[in-house]
Amino acid sequence: AQKVTQAQTEISVVEKEDVTLDCVYETRDTTYYLFWYKQPPSGELVFLIRRNSFDEQNEISGRYSWNFQKSTSSFNFTITASQVVDSAVYFCALSETPGNTGKLIFGQGTTLQVKP
Amino acid sequence: NAGVMQNPRHLVRRRGQEARLRCSPVKGHSHVYWYRQLPEEGLKFMVYLQKENIIDESGMPKERFSAEFPKEGPSILRIQQVVRGDSAAYFCASSPYTGTQLLGNEQFFGPGTRLTVL
Numbered sequence: 001a002q003k004v005t006q007a008q009t010e011i012s013v014v015e016k017e018d019v020t021l022d023c024v025y026e027t028r029d030t031t032y033y034l035f036w037y038k039q040p041p042s043g044e045l046v047f048l049i050r051r052n053s054f055d056e057q058n059e060i061s062g063r064y065s066w067n068f069q070k071s072t073s074s075f076n077f078t079i080t081a082s083q084v085v086d087s088a089v090y091f092c093a094l095s096e097t098p099g100n101t102g103k104l105i106f107g108q109g110t111t112l113q114v115k116p
Numbered sequence: 117n118a119g120v121m122q123n124p125r126h127l128v129r130r131r132g133q134e135a136r137l138r139c140s141p142v143k144g145h146s147h148v149y150w151y152r153q154l155p156e157e158g159l160k161f162m163v164y165l166q167k168e169n170i171i172d173e174s175g176m177p178k179e180r181f182s183a184e185f186p187k188e189g190p191s192i193l194r195i196q197q198v199v200r201g202d203s204a205a206y207f208c209a210s211s212p213y214t215g216t217q218l219l220g221n222e223q224f225f226g227p228g229t230r231l232t233v234l
Binding site (some may be wrong): 006050 | 147151161
């Protein structure tokens with residue numbers, strides 16, 4: 001069965017600390033996409049990144065970086081020098097080929113609190 | 117360049133009433149998804165629609181819930197005879213048709229409708 005696990009329910013850090021949010025997924029398919037979304041306190045969902053299963057290159061965007069490792073079925077997200085504005089719930093999601101509908105399977109989310 | 121619009125943003129209903137949630141996708145997007153976020157949980161897929169067609173409703177509860185995406189107008193998620201367990205945030209997302217498979221297409225999410233059942 002397809003599944004996304006975010007084992008960290010809540011993380012609390014002090015501003016300027018680095019923090020890594022873990023995401024482990026399960027799929028039987030060889031073609032799939034992984035996503036990260038941010039949900040700030042205001043409630044909307046903000047797209048952060050999309051990665052396909054054939055591209056294992058790590059990606060960096062400003063203070064954000066992502067580490068995709070197929071060998072361990074993980075797609076971890078690191079925030080460097082965290083800021084208070086990073087406080088939010090972060091969701092990892094999986095989209096895979098069967099049915100070709102594009103529907104997303106979300107993890108339970110990790111609540112990140114960055115304290116000043 | 118309007119994004120996905122959902123209304124109302126907040127909806128309060130008493131048990132037994134009907135709830136109608138509306139979603140206007142990004143202009144030009146012909147694929148709509150509905151997700152539900154129960155309190156303290158992640159989002160769960162409910163239904164995927166194209167114009168005038170329900171493509172995948174595998175996540176919809178079997179009773180009381182229905183969805184449509186007419187040729188003209190917004191997509192509607194309808195919940196009949198609401199119960200307290202329906203209290204949740206309901207998110208709509210839209211995706212463009214690129215002429216290829218939908219896999220990997222970014223989904224643009226609306227701000228959500230927060231339904232409270234008293």
